[in-house]
Amino acid sequence: xxxxxxxxxxxxxxxxxxxxPFWYNMGKAAPVPEPKLTDKAKxxxxxxxxxxxxxxxxxxxxxxxxxxxxxNASRTYxxxxxxxxxxxxxxxxxxxIGCHSSKVDFCDKCHNYASVRPYCWTCHIEPPKxxx
Amino acid sequence: MNSKYMxxxxxxxxxxxxxxxxxxAAGLQVIFGIVIPxxxxxxxxxxxxxxxxxxxxxxxxxxxxSTCGQQKSLxxxxxxxxxxxxxxxxxxxxxxxxxxxxxxxxxxxxxRINEGAKISYIWEKWLWLASLxxxxxxxxxxxxxxxxxxxxxxxxxxxxxxxxxxxxVGLPGLFxxxxxxxxxxxxxxxRRIYIPQIRYISLAADFFPLFLIISIATTGILMRYFxxxxxxxxxxxxxxxxxxxxxxxxxxxxxxxxxxxxxxxLFAYFPFSKLMHMGGIxxxxxxxxxxxxxxxxxxxxxxxxxxxxxxxxxxxxxxEKMIEAGLPVEKES
Numbered sequence: 397x398x399x400x401x402x403x404x405x406x407x408x409x410x411x412x413x414x415x416x417p418f419w420y421n422m423g424k425a426a427p428v429p430e431p432k433l434t435d436k437a438k439x440x441x442x443x444x445x446x447x448x449x450x451x452x453x454x455x456x457x458x459x460x461x462x463x464x465x466x467x468n469a470s471r472t473y474x475x476x477x478x479x480x481x482x483x484x485x486x487x488x489x490x491x492x493i494g495c496h497s498s499k500v501d502f503c504d505k506c507h508n509y510a511s512v513r514p515y516c517w518t519c520h521i522e523p524p525k526x527x528x
Numbered sequence: 529m530n531s532k533y534m535x536x537x538x539x540x541x542x543x544x545x546x547x548x549x550x551x552x553a554a555g556l557q558v559i560f561g562i563v564i565p566x567x568x569x570x571x572x573x574x575x576x577x578x579x580x581x582x583x584x585x586x587x588x589x590x591x592x593x594s595t596c597g598q599q600k601s602l603x604x605x606x607x608x609x610x611x612x613x614x615x616x617x618x619x620x621x622x623x624x625x626x627x628x629x630x631x632x633x634x635x636x637x638x639x640r641i642n643e644g645a646k647i648s649y650i651w652e653k654w655l656w657l658a659s660l661x662x663x664x665x666x667x668x669x670x671x672x673x674x675x676x677x678x679x680x681x682x683x684x685x686x687x688x689x690x691x692x693x694x695x696x697v698g699l700p701g702l703f704x705x706x707x708x709x710x711x712x713x714x715x716x717x718x719r720r721i722y723i724p725q726i727r728y729i730s731l732a733a734d735f736f737p738l739f740l741i742i743s744i745a746t747t748g749i750l751m752r753y754f755x756x757x758x759x760x761x762x763x764x765x766x767x768x769x770x771x772x773x774x775x776x777x778x779x780x781x782x783x784x785x786x787x788x789x790x791x792x793x794l795f796a797y798f799p800f801s802k803l804m805h806m807g808g809i810x811x812x813x814x815x816x817x818x819x820x821x822x823x824x825x826x827x828x829x830x831x832x833x834x835x836x837x838x839x840x841x842x843x844x845x846x847x848e849k850m851i852e853a854g855l856p857v858e859k860e861s
Contacts, residue, residue: 403584406810407577414573417677417770426679428764448779452756459699510759511681511689515696 429505437495444473444481455514458485458492486520493523530727533720536735540743540790547789551782560785561765562774568792575799580807589828591821594814596635600823613818626815630659655719662712666741668692668705669748676766700752710745713738737803740794747787757784 437443443450444457461483464470473481484491496502499522507514550556597608613619625631638652672689675681693701717738720730751757761777762784768775798804810816843850843857850857 400584403580403811407580410807411573411577417674418772420678421767421771426767428760448758451760451779452758455699456756506760508681509679510763511675511686512700512759513686513690514699 426509429509431503431505432498432501434495434497434502436497440495443495444475444479458516461485485516486523497523499523532730532732533735533739535732536739539736540739543740543790543793544743544786547786548782550789551785557776557785560789561776562769564792565769565788566774568795572795572798575796576804576807579799579804580811583808583811587829588813588817589830590826591817591819592813593817593819595819599819614820614823615818619816619818623810623816627809630656630663632815633659654715658712658715658719661708662716665705665709665712669703669709669745672703672705676763677770679763679767698753702753706745706749706752710742710749713741713745717742733802737794737797737801740790740797744787744790744794747783747790751781751783751787755781755783757781 445453450457461473464473465483471483473483475481482490486493488494493499499517506512547560550560593612595612597611598606599612600607600614607614609618610622610625613622622631633656634653636652636655637649639647639649641647668688671685672692675685675689678685689703692703692705695702695704717735720726720734720738758777758779761780764777765775765780798806840858843859847857847859851860
């Protein structure tokens with residue numbers, strides 16, 4: 397008894413499965429997203445911390461801020477360089493969305509690319525979409 | 529101290545340092561990020577096919593299922609259709625439960641000799657539970673990593689992530705599968721260390737994959753929850769890899785390269801190791817054959833062709849002499 401044909405069929409299915417990422421994209425890389433900065437943000441040059449730090453740690457900062465505001469009612473953030481900031485995500489000009497006013501052009505750019513779906517906006521009100 | 533696990537542990541530590549020093553000190557991002565991963569994938573696919581085809585070329589002349597129930601017999605004896613399958617359908621059901629739920633491992637028992645030299649078998653489900661948790665969480669982690677290789681990310685993948693981070697612990701949200709993976713693989717390792725009989729039969733080849741997977745899970749968890757890497761850069765790297773236009777983006781920490789190198793080692797090591805049980809479970813002749821030896825004749829394909837001389841031919845040759853000698857013959861002329 398020899399089941400070679402069945403085994404080969406199984407192997408082909410297996411190889412198709414594990415090479416899935418290679419043929420799903422069919423050789424064309426989607427462009428790396430570049431979050432759009434508003435003029436106000438560009439003018440400031442730097443967020444509450446340097447750009448590289450914000451890139452990888454912003455979620456941690458927001459998590460710490462939430463803890464600090466909700467549990468301790470403390471809204472002042474002192475950055476590493478000693479500058480003071482108002483801890484707030486979406487309360488107007490003196491908050492994150494004060495500079496990063498468009499969720500679509502800023503937050504979603506990278507979040508969609510990396511398949512991250514933070515639940516910020518289930519409580520906070522999304523910044524209004526820019527009028528066209 | 530046991531030379532077998534020390535050997536494996538040292539091997540994994542050397543691998544980690546190799547990647548770390550290679551990237552941090554020697555700046556070999558291209559080697560560790562592009563050359564080695566592609567080679568590993570190639571070795572994995574070619575090696576996997578080679579191993580399976582090697583098994584496939586061995587004929588299985590006789591049915592040798594391990595039977596765990598009553599064989600099909602007289603109509604008034606109840607036949608155990610899954611544990612002693614008679615048809616291909618029964619085999620498919622048996623393999624389905626074996627592969628997806630590790631049914632044979634569920635039968636695991638612990639045996640103990642009591643006072644008075646009486647033996648007792650004890651219900652032991654921890655191995656089965658940890659194995660199931662390990663394999664499924666590893667599968668989930670593997671599938672979840674496709675988010676780096678696919679653009680746009682398919683909806684089913686997003687759904688899986690949502691389920692996996694269901695408890696919304698911390699930011700970035702805790703993926704349960706990662707934690708379960710590390711916990712279960714640690715259990716499987718401790719089991720080999722603490723149970724004397726298991727330690728006695730464990731080889732370096734048993735410990736090496738465990739250490740490797742523990743290190744992979746640990747570096748992954750470190751990157752996600754503790755030291756953090758630039759995730760967009762990682763995706764850019766992975767997309768370059770999947771579209772065969774590899775790039776090495778800046779700003780990805782060396783921890784990422786350690787993680788990637790260990791995964792590459794795991795992939796490349798896979799076809800040469802006991803991890804091939806992934807393909808082998810489908811081909812285990814004690815599971816995938818119907819037990820029908822008593823109903824059907826299975827002829828051995830490697831029987832040599834023997835020159836035979838039947839009695840009819842013999843009688844034809846010697847009939848006259850036989851009649852002369854007075855021996856009985858079947859045909860008179």
